[in-house]
Amino acid sequence: MPELPEVETVRRGLQPAMEGSRILRAEVRREGLRWPFPPGLGQRLKGARVERLRRRSKYILADLSTNETMLLHLGMSGRITLSGLEAPHVPGQFHHQHPAPEKHDHVIFHMENGARVAFNDARRFGALDLIATDRADAHPLLAALGPEPLGNTFNGAHLVARLKGRKGPVKALLLDQRIVAGLGNIYVCEALFRAGIHPARAGGRISAARLERLAAIIREVLQEAITAGGSSLRDYRQADGELGYFQHSFRVYDRAGLPCPTPGCADHISRIVQGGRSSFFCATCQK
DNA sequence: CGATACACCTGTGTGC
DNA sequence: TGCACACAGGTGTATC
Numbered sequence: 001m002p003e004l005p006e007v008e009t010v011r012r013g014l015q016p017a018m019e020g021s022r023i024l025r026a027e028v029r030r031e032g033l034r035w036p037f038p039p040g041l042g043q044r045l046k047g048a049r050v051e052r053l054r055r056r057s058k059y060i061l062a063d064l065s066t067n068e069t070m071l072l073h074l075g076m077s078g079r080i081t082l083s084g085l086e087a088p089h090v091p092g093q094f095h096h097q098h099p100a101p102e103k104h105d106h107v108i109f110h111m112e113n114g115a116r117v118a119f120n121d122a123r124r125f126g127a128l129d130l131i132a133t134d135r136a137d138a139h140p141l142l143a144a145l146g147p148e149p150l151g152n153t154f155n156g157a158h159l160v161a162r163l164k165g166r167k168g169p170v171k172a173l174l175l176d177q178r179i180v181a182g183l184g185n186i187y188v189c190e191a192l193f194r195a196g197i198h199p200a201r202a203g204g205r206i207s208a209a210r211l212e213r214l215a216a217i218i219r220e221v222l223q224e225a226i227t228a229g230g231s232s233l234r235d236y237r238q239a240d241g242e243l244g245y246f247q248h249s250f251r252v253y254d255r256a257g258l259p260c261p262t263p264g265c266a267d268h269i270s271r272i273v274q275g276g277r278s279s280f281f282c283a284t285c286q287k
Numbered sequence: 288c289g290a291t292a293c294a295c296c297t298g299t300g301t302g303c
Numbered sequence: 304t305g306c307a308c309a310c311a312g313g314t315g316t317a318t319c
Binding site: 034075076077104121122123124125166167168172275276 | 289290291292293295296297298
């Protein structure tokens, strides 16, 4: 589900509820998600203050006062919902009115400031782990990740170096988190459309000039999506329950059969399956 | 090494 | 209304 813009939107929404506040109690309502939760999870979180909420790729990282970092991944269907947020009289203080837990609320954080944060994930492809903060970068799920697409080290030269000699379709290569971290199916489709690159084109057979443009477009699309609060399809919502609205800006994703949005193009959007994932593109505009 | 298939799991939409 | 099936924003693991 959530790709980089959605995760970043969730992180920003959680900041006022979590950063600087203590976890009075972590209500752990099942044994694990994709993997078992770490041993003693509830006890290790109890009383910990969240010093900082960060994001790396599609992971939310909460640095705790216990010198541990909690790592969250939303998988395909993960959501985080906040309650107790209505019109605080004092900034940072939240009301203590909370709804009953919903189906698939697996972990609920009861914060000292009155906020309640529920990690909900119907399909349970998500993850939650704890690791020593000074070794967080070495966590097995983070260690091999490529550069942040919105960071300083991601550019055309990086794509040139990483795609050189690769025979596989550029679509699959951009989904490979070791090459660039944070893209998913939606934003790869959208970026390839804007860059005029066919998703089936071999990664190693794209000119440096086109990859330079692709890198800039990836940043542009992600930035626009963050500004829009992400894309709300089925179950994604921002932490405060608001819907993102970038889905209204999709040019190709989930638009098979609809007219190509390029002015003057008479073609329609195609759908193919690559590596088991749908790819959407215009066969006229993307070569 | 690289490319591909499969696994995990629930919910929703579609066609009969 | 029921049922079978396809499909969904991800990614680790196994297999050539």
